[in-house]
Amino acid sequence: MPLRYLLKHLVLPPSGLLLLLVFAWWLRRRVPRLAVAGFAIGLGGLWLLSLPVTVEWAARLIEREPALPxxxxxxxxxxxxxxxxxxxxxxxxxxxxxxxxxxxxxxxxxxxxxxxxxxxxxxxxxxxxxxxxxxxxxxxxxxxxxxxxxxxxxxxxxxxxxxxxxxxxxxxxxxxxxxxxxxxxxxxxxxxxxxxxxxxxxxxxxxxxxxGFLGVPNGRPLGGWLPEAKAAWQSGLLLNEALGELLYPYLYR
Missing domain, CATH: 3.40.50.620 (HUPs)
Structure with a gap:
């Protein structure tokens, strides 16, 4: 398994947030305040990434090229x-x-x-x-x-x-x-x-x-504020893309 593949999947959600929750559980007796913060960030991050409205808003920031008429x-x-x-x-x-x-x-x-x-x-x-x-x-x-x-x-x-x-x-x-x-x-x-x-x-x-534009009205009940498994997957794609766009100019010149 390529190291790049392994590192990417350990850092990006959901693995990164799940590891944060495990770390927070390990800290719950040693540093309870830090553990609470870790739980809040981990659970809050998983919830936000599973919302269709998050996908819609994030995609609008990334999808800067218009459709070809x-x-x-x-x-x-x-x-x-x-x-x-x-x-x-x-x-x-x-x-x-x-x-x-x-x-x-x-x-x-x-x-x-x-x-x-x-x-x-x-x-x-x-x-x-x-x-x-x-x-x-x-x-x-x-x-x-x-x-x-x-x-x-x-x-x-x-x-x-x-x-x-x-x-x-x-x-x-x-x-x-x-x-x-x-x-x-x-x-x-x-x-x-x-x-x-x-x-x-x-x-x-x-x-x-x-x-395949994602930054379009999501058409979901309640405006996309209910968690969906598909939205979590799409959020992972967008996060990976944002990270790649940030790093490529430094990795390849």
Missing amino acids: EAGWADLAQRAEAIVVLGGGREQNDPAWGGDQPSPMALERLRYAARLVRASGLPLLVSGGLHFGRPPSEAALMAEVLERDFGVPVRWREESSRTTWENAAGTAELLQREGIRRIVLVTQAWHMPRARWSFEAVGFEVVAAPA
């Missing part, structure tokens, strides 16, 4: 030379499909990319590496779905990346040697600022095509 899809060929769609994870060993499949989040990206390809006629690259070193790559899974289910051909596969920075670097190796430097980039709206920064840092001109 459908009226302009046909003109993308004048603004870019290729479409790049980033992997969004996988579901393992699904017996209905006889193996791994792209995650629902990845499928959302693929569906959007397929429409952009049909509207613009631009060639398509899929980017995503192996899952802890085990084939098939995310790019291979994505290409199969695009070609078999959406009828969209894939010209390039970037199959070595494990991070957003590696998505960008690997894509640059494939496309820039063919003289391609202007791309349409497809990923989640909350992921787009960090993805755009990475691709621009390796020399691309980027037309952002975000999908």
Whole structure:
């Protein structure tokens, strides 16, 4: 297991807050006031992160790239030379499909990319590496779905990346040697600022095509103030993204 993966999941919620609660329990007799503060922060943090309204407000801070107007899809060929769609994870060993499949989040990206390809006629690259070193790559899974289910051909596969920075670097190796430097980039709206920064840092001109916006009215009862398991998962995604956006300029220059 990569150390980066282990550290991230120990620090970010829910693990970080659960560890704080365990630490507070251990301190309850030694330093009771500090233990009470730890319990309050841990339980309060878990509650806040499980609220749809928290997801909505946090996403609005991160999702700074606007949606690409459908009226302009046909003109993308004048603004870019290729479409790049980033992997969004996988579901393992699904017996209905006889193996791994792209995650629902990845499928959302693929569906959007397929429409952009049909509207613009631009060639398509899929980017995503192996899952802890085990084939098939995310790019291979994505290409199969695009070609078999959406009828969209894939010209390039970037199959070595494990991070957003590696998505960008690997894509640059494939496309820039063919003289391609202007791309349409497809990923989640909350992921787009960090993805755009990475691709621009390796020399691309980027037309952002975000999908899957979370910073929209949540439509839940009581305005989203009731806890939900899905909101807790989405909050974790947003926290991970905020941390990545903060650290990337220092890690990759």
